[in-house]
Amino acid sequence: MSERRARVWAGIDAGKGHHWAAAVDETGSTLWSKKIDNDETAILTAMGEILDLADKVSWAVDISGTSSALLLALLAAHGQQAVYVPGRTANRMSGAYRGEAKTDARDAYIIAETSRQRRDFAAIDVPAQLAADLALLTAHRSDLVADRVRMINRLRDVLTGVFPALERAFDYSSQKGALVLLTGYQRPAALRRRGQARLTAWLANRSVRGADTVAATALEAAQAQQTALPGEDIAAQIVADLAAQILALDNRLKRVDKQIRDTFRGHPQAEIIESLPGMGPILGAEFVVAAGDLSAYADAGHLASAAGLVPVPRDSGRRTGNLHRPKRYSRRLRRVFYMSAQTSIIREGLNRDFYLKKRGEGCKHVQAVIALARRRASVLWALLRDGRAFTSAPPATQAA
Numbered sequence: 001m002s003e004r005r006a007r008v009w010a011g012i013d014a015g016k017g018h019h020w021a022a023a024v025d026e027t028g029s030t031l032w033s034k035k036i037d038n039d040e041t042a043i044l045t046a047m048g049e050i051l052d053l054a055d056k057v058s059w060a061v062d063i064s065g066t067s068s069a070l071l072l073a074l075l076a077a078h079g080q081q082a083v084y085v086p087g088r089t090a091n092r093m094s095g096a097y098r099g100e101a102k103t104d105a106r107d108a109y110i111i112a113e114t115s116r117q118r119r120d121f122a123a124i125d126v127p128a129q130l131a132a133d134l135a136l137l138t139a140h141r142s143d144l145v146a147d148r149v150r151m152i153n154r155l156r157d158v159l160t161g162v163f164p165a166l167e168r169a170f171d172y173s174s175q176k177g178a179l180v181l182l183t184g185y186q187r188p189a190a191l192r193r194r195g196q197a198r199l200t201a202w203l204a205n206r207s208v209r210g211a212d213t214v215a216a217t218a219l220e221a222a223q224a225q226q227t228a229l230p231g232e233d234i235a236a237q238i239v240a241d242l243a244a245q246i247l248a249l250d251n252r253l254k255r256v257d258k259q260i261r262d263t264f265r266g267h268p269q270a271e272i273i274e275s276l277p278g279m280g281p282i283l284g285a286e287f288v289v290a291a292g293d294l295s296a297y298a299d300a301g302h303l304a305s306a307a308g309l310v311p312v313p314r315d316s317g318r319r320t321g322n323l324h325r326p327k328r329y330s331r332r333l334r335r336v337f338y339m340s341a342q343t344s345i346i347r348e349g350l351n352r353d354f355y356l357k358k359r360g361e362g363c364k365h366v367q368a369v370i371a372l373a374r375r376r377a378s379v380l381w382a383l384l385r386d387g388r389a390f391t392s393a394p395p396a397t398q399a400a
Helices: 042-052 066-077 087-096 104-117 129-162 165-171 177-184 188-196 196-205 212-224 233-264 270-275 279-289 300-306 332-344 350-360 365-386
Strands: 007-011 016-026 029-036 055-060 082-084
Touching: 007 029, 007 104, 007 233, 016 042, 016 104, 016 212, 029 042, 042 055, 042 066, 055 104, 082 212, 129 165, 129 233, 129 279, 165 212, 177 196, 177 212, 177 233, 188 196, 188 212, 196 212, 233 279, 270 279, 270 365, 279 332, 300 365, 332 350, 332 365, 350 365
Parallel strands: 007 055, 055 082
Antiparallel strands: 007 016, 016 029
């Protein structure tokens, strides 16, 4: 048997079906390298073999998502801490080693070597049950929203080919009555035969708000087109089917939104997060998922930097003061702060005043919203640190 080391570094190239793990010592020599099935027994066996190599093992993985969920859970259950080595970093580090081959074994070795040489990688914490539930729910909601956008675009495209006047008449992304109309009537001739009185009654029976307005708008579009276009019958069937699917998808989104709201409000800091103007339960849930443990951020600047709200310098020689938008940050966290900031400026208040101040200084809309998002990141961090809800008036200071 080989001599037991004081410390080794284990790098894992994670995958769906299997992982490849490699362990190196303090000199960078490979001590262990094997393929591991994404199975509990295989992972535990490999973990035991690697732990037998040294008194202390430092683990590193290149994926912190669903592919490595079982692996990370088993590491955490056995008291092992893993760090996250981004794939972009590992890819760039591969150019520093001999050869151009691309194999799982080489990738695992590079991940282990990178974690050995750098000590600033973020640790991966296995999320608690509530955070894991919110991560699944918010990801599912994003998929449903993407499906809805795709269906609406497809519906408008098909409808434009046979009834362009009706396609222009409504905003199908926000008007439920227009979608209900399309489930029964998609052709101008059918609308004209129905007439306004009977069409209004048909829509009212299906609980459409403003049924008379929807019927009048649809009949006005039908009067503008007297010609039947080729493929009208098949297109009408496709439009009716797409409209029904969108309405069903809207009901699914309502159920998911309610589930996210109920789950998020079980979080101990949910009331504080929701107290910030513009931060509702959906964005609050996404913040909990994207930000993770707040103790990982030393101050508000670290939180804003993680969200890509802090410019980075690009100086060289005499060229100083060049600030650019960062490239490596959490897109999801940035979206939370940006969308909440944009929502907060709708109503009168401190957020809108700050936005208008930045616009008055010559900033464009996006620049002013990003500046507001940066300010709000500091405010939210302070609220969570102090454990208090947001108020328009500053807290009273007490004399020492």
